[in-house]
Amino acid sequence: MTDIDDIDRKICLLLSEDARQSLAQIGAQVGLSTSAVNERIRRLIERGVLRRFAADCDPEALGLPVAAFVWVALAAGVDEGAFRAAMAQMPTVTACHHVTGPWSYLVQIRLPGLQGVEDFLAGLKAAGWIARSETMLALSTVVEPPFRLRG
Incomplete structure (x- = not known):
């Protein structure tokens, strides 16, 4: 587990709420200078805590109003790695x-x-793939994680 402190957690929370905030805005909320916030974000990225900055799109506005959940039992002998790779590449899959x-x-x-x-x-x-x-x-x-288009 990566060791992060309360300020790092607060920075992550602020970025997850709105990644377009300026470093100065974040700094004002966590009590750090702009350069200190920039350095912390750089370290969070290096350590893999911050994985990406993405836009939260409205799936219905993008013409994707149907949300479905598919329980899958894999067929015997299926290459599970190939299944996982395929799911990761399908633009229609939002979580697996x-x-x-x-x-x-x-x-x-x-x-x-x-x-x-x-x-x-x-x-x-x-x-x-499926049995x-x-x-x-x-x-x-009611609640959905941020939606991003995948290509």
Whole structure:
């Protein structure tokens, strides 16, 4: 675990709320100079605490109103590394979690319509990755992590 102090945590929180804040604005909130904030951010990036700066996009405004959660049980003999790599590359996949219990993975997807959900499942089946799956559609979203377009 990377050792960070309360000021580093506060900087991370401030950046996660709005990464467009100036270093001076952040410094005023944590009691540091602009150059000290810049140095701390540089070190947080080097240590892997800050992984990226990204925009939080509205999925519905981008034409992706359907959120679905797909429980996946991998088929026997599947190259799990290939499955993980494929999920990481699919723009429709917004999260993929290796889970405990009767399922192998929980995959979250965002799509323009229900046909996209069917197409996603058909792609998993055609690739021979899944033994079985169960899909749930989100009726509405109360809390969602920042959404970013993936290419």
